[in-house]
Amino acid sequence: MSSTTFEIVRPLRAPSLSLRRRSWRGGLQGSEFTWAVAFVVPYAAVFVAFVAYPVVYGLWMGHDPALYDELFSDPIYLRSVVNTVIYLGIGVNLKMFGALLLSGFFMRRSWWTKGLLLIYVLPWAVPQLPTFISIHWMLNGQWGLINNVLWDVFHIDGPGWLDTSRWLALSSVIASHIWKWMPFWTVILLAGRMAIPQDVYDAAAIDGATGMQRFTYVTFPLLANLYLICTLLSTIFTLGDFNSVYFVSGGGPALSTHVLATLGIRDAFQIARPDLGVATVMSALPLMIPLVIILMRKLRTTEVQL
């Protein structure tokens, strides 16, 4: 793993390089400017045709205030907002905190940790759809693997995880999300930990720092910025997470576990109200815009740090 993570960490060392002159001497001359423009045109075209136009079109689709009146009087929508908040608040924090702790665990230098890490990243390597469908069946109340194990081993009749209670289903979805994405963030935080020079720890050891103090006074302050960026990034990706909810609980039972991302798609494609779907998604803008702005700043200024 060390060689792997080393590669992620390399950008951390980049600041000294970026101070070097990076552009062509004397600016662009003659036909060079034309070339430079021509090189950027393909991406500009992709952006205008497939990002800018859809964004503007979406804003236009969802501009009617009546849509929002309709949304706010709809209990399913209000419940989905609550679900989204729970999903973000609990899902993201549990996942990131778990990743932080586990990244410390994977710093251990025993022979089997390397192999364990290879197994542990499997959920992230496997495509989302197969695993979420598998989890969906695994949690089936009657014939799912979990309840079969509960019955065969403990003689407990397990509940219908996905079709009896909103809270069980929502917890199942959150657990699936964590299962899928915690390995990814663990690897990132592991890279962050590995980038901390050993001398800092040696100095702390000389000052007599214990294990816990090492974490609170050395590791965490040095990791805090990375942790914050990862949490923000994860919040915004989780906000847009469609697959875990759609395939694990499908929004059920009785539409009680939808989040904004899945409810929007349902409105647009199942009840053929694309404008309502856009409005559903757009109602997340008050949360999304600040996140996007903070993240763009963080990613720009600490470009080399992440």
Place this chain on the structure above:
Amino acid sequence: MSAVTAEGRTALRRPNYRMRRRLSEAMAVALALVLIVWTLTPIYNMVLVSLESHGDVFTDNIWPAHPSFDSFWIVLSQGYWYLQYFWHQFGNSLYIGAATTFITLLVGSLASFSIGRMRLKNGWVVSNAALMTYVIPASFLAIPFYSIMIKYGLANNLWSVIFAEVTFATPYAIFIFQQYAVSIPIELDEAARIDGASPLQIYLRIYLPLMAPALVAVGTYALLLAWNEYLYQFMLLSSKRSMTVPVALAQFLNSDEAPWNYMMATAIIYAIPPVAIYYAFRRRMTAGLTMGGVKG
């Protein structure tokens, strides 16, 4: 006197220390076991169901009673009506993956060359646009994207999906390319310039060859993104012959009594190529994973 107490103290401490180490080792092993069970359960479930017969799926087995590879054979020979076009759909997924990878690499490397190396005036606008696209969740753009694809006349066309995947893969490509290019000395470009090379020649002969590791990393990312993505493929492709494997897989769920064993066999066959690619290129891919790998 003091020496004696010091010695006594270490003698007292040693077994304590050893026990604490052993305890922490035991806790690590316990944690490792929990992690293995937690990680492998859904994957085990996938394998278990795929090895069972249709009847055995609906029992309380926790291991396959009569394991057989029949389901895999049914999938590979397209022997079930949901799987009629399996190889065709597999081909569609491959086609979308290959095209997305190629276009992403081309568009991304050209843009990063122009912005990062040639320092096109106001190039930062383009980088910012890319960064913004990166942080906007794809699912939030899905509905207007679908309407626009109908306007472009691309509905139910593989190219609509290719454009969607390119749209979401290129920002990451530009970001990684720009970062990686910092390590390539600008003097190389300058020497070529003095010798009279055009920007196109510099791009082809100097920039691209030296960027090979970043191209591999981003190419793998784009390929996996296109292969694994579901939502856009589901929205944009509706006919059986234009569908990709994940869309066909999700279709199973619509039937009354889903043939779970065939479904899980399909899922495993679909998952094997990306997992193999992931483990093969893991080292290269992690080069830039800090920024991505998350989307889709």
